[in-house]
Amino acid sequence: MNIGLIGSGGREHALCLKLFQSNSPKKIFCFPGNAGTANIATNIEVDILNFNKVFKLIKFYKIDIVIIGPEEPLVKGLVNFLNKRKVKVFGPNKYASKLEGSKAFMKNLCKANKIPTANFKICSSINHVKDFLKTNNLPIVVKADGLAAGKGVTICKNKRTVLDISDEIFKGKFKSSKKVVLEEFLMGEEASYFLVVDRNSFKFFGSAQDHKRVGEKDRGPNTGGMGAYSPAPIVNKVVENKIIERIVKPTLNALKKKKQSYKGFLYVGLMIKNNDPYLIEYNVRMGDPECQVILPRLKTDFLSIVKNTINDNLKNIKIKWRKQKSMTIVLCSKGYPGKYKKNQKIKNLNNVKLKRNNFIFHAGTKRIQKNIYSMGGRVLNVTSVGNNLLKVRKDIIKILEKINWRAGFFRKDIGWKIIDKNENN
Numbered sequence: 001m002n003i004g005l006i007g008s009g010g011r012e013h014a015l016c017l018k019l020f021q022s023n024s025p026k027k028i029f030c031f032p033g034n035a036g037t038a039n040i041a042t043n044i045e046v047d048i049l050n051f052n053k054v055f056k057l058i059k060f061y062k063i064d065i066v067i068i069g070p071e072e073p074l075v076k077g078l079v080n081f082l083n084k085r086k087v088k089v090f091g092p093n094k095y096a097s098k099l100e101g102s103k104a105f106m107k108n109l110c111k112a113n114k115i116p117t118a119n120f121k122i123c124s125s126i127n128h129v130k131d132f133l134k135t136n137n138l139p140i141v142v143k144a145d146g147l148a149a150g151k152g153v154t155i156c157k158n159k160r161t162v163l164d165i166s167d168e169i170f171k172g173k174f175k176s177s178k179k180v181v182l183e184e185f186l187m188g189e190e191a192s193y194f195l196v197v198d199r200n201s202f203k204f205f206g207s208a209q210d211h212k213r214v215g216e217k218d219r220g221p222n223t224g225g226m227g228a229y230s231p232a233p234i235v236n237k238v239v240e241n242k243i244i245e246r247i248v249k250p251t252l253n254a255l256k257k258k259k260q261s262y263k264g265f266l267y268v269g270l271m272i273k274n275n276d277p278y279l280i281e282y283n284v285r286m287g288d289p290e291c292q293v294i295l296p297r298l299k300t301d302f303l304s305i306v307k308n309t310i311n312d313n314l315k316n317i318k319i320k321w322r323k324q325k326s327m328t329i330v331l332c333s334k335g336y337p338g339k340y341k342k343n344q345k346i347k348n349l350n351n352v353k354l355k356r357n358n359f360i361f362h363a364g365t366k367r368i369q370k371n372i373y374s375m376g377g378r379v380l381n382v383t384s385v386g387n388n389l390l391k392v393r394k395d396i397i398k399i400l401e402k403i404n405w406r407a408g409f410f411r412k413d414i415g416w417k418i419i420d421k422n423e424n425n
Contacts, residue, residue: 028042
């Protein structure tokens with residue numbers, strides 16, 4: 001069996017490793033992949049948004065199943081494009097992908113189906129923004145409607161900032177966004193809840209808590225994610241049942257009514273307040289870096305899960321998890337999420353010897369001959385699995401110190417809230 005994996009980030013390296021570890025005989029092709037996937041798969045250089053070229057390569061390499069990692073090709077309709085050409089694909093179609101591709105679409109779906117979420121207003125002019133400010137207390141969350149690579153959300157503490165950020169979005173700061181979604185700020189604890197979904201059913205696929213802010217103690221601007229840990233302790237059985245009954249089922253049923261069944265990963269971004277979950281966002285793929293922290297805990301053969309999902313047989317498989325905890329810390333280029341230098345050599349990677357429960361997932365990297373260079377803002381993810389999160393974090397930091405990449409930085413306090421609560425957790 002030949003498998004095509006679309007994407008080049010840390011998420012895709014983690015997915016690639018799980019596919020590589022599968023018991024099924026297979027060959028993996030990554031479009032375009034990174035320096036990490038190159039060790040266990042064949043990287044194919046291609047623009048993943050050029051659907052015709054992607055399809056030609058799928059036919060050339062006789063690929064049987066395609067797994068789409070990142071959101072942009074999903075939102076732009078790659079699943080529809082490939083399905084029309086009789087290619088089996090793991091991922092949601094273009095309509096279902098609007099759950100992530102348009103925050104306005106997601107919010108309207110919540111309103112129509114009584115799904116708990118923050119009070120909001122969809123704005124297409126600065127006057128709409130001013131109207132919302134008259135009736136809502138600060139802080140206010142300003143969101144670009146479309147995709148913004150994790151950088152389209154700003155928590156604003158004064159009216160001037162709300163107006164300035166909204167104006168930037170209206171003027172085209174993000175190519176995908178002509179509208180602004182304003183939300184009331186919900187106090188609580190964030191959590192990410194993951195599912196794998198087919199036409200007939202869905203299964204739990206892990207939980208995590210992500211650290212979006214660039215600075216220690218969750219300060220500074222938002223990023224694509226600086227680190228995460230799994231499972232999320234705040235998602236207890238009571239909360240989980242509410243997530244499924246109040247949020248997940250109404251969403252999937254609303255799509256089915258439109259004859260647009262969901263298929264693939266579904267990431268439910270939540271704010272938990274007084275044991276009640278509120279929907280903050282949907283992502284239509286695995287999170288990054290949450291994927292890197294969840295997949296090492298997966299015991300069930302991942303390729304088997306993928307095949308059963310594509311064939312709408314998900315109910316026939318039991319997904320099993322390791323009981324241990326997991327954490328990942330992201331090594332970033334200095335300057336991220338602002339301006340940073342690319343093509344910075346990472347010298348010491350080959351000298352790092354990993355134990356069985358430790359992993360290095362590549363993200364923004366490329367290999368030139370025998371050397372590895374940075375290509376993005378988030379460069380490497382170091383993940384470890386163990387019984388104690390404090391010890392796990394110490395193990396990760398030791399590995400990062402051995403890598404000793406002077407052109408990069410990382411947060412040393414990932415998991416600080418839960419670790420500070422109970423150092424024996």
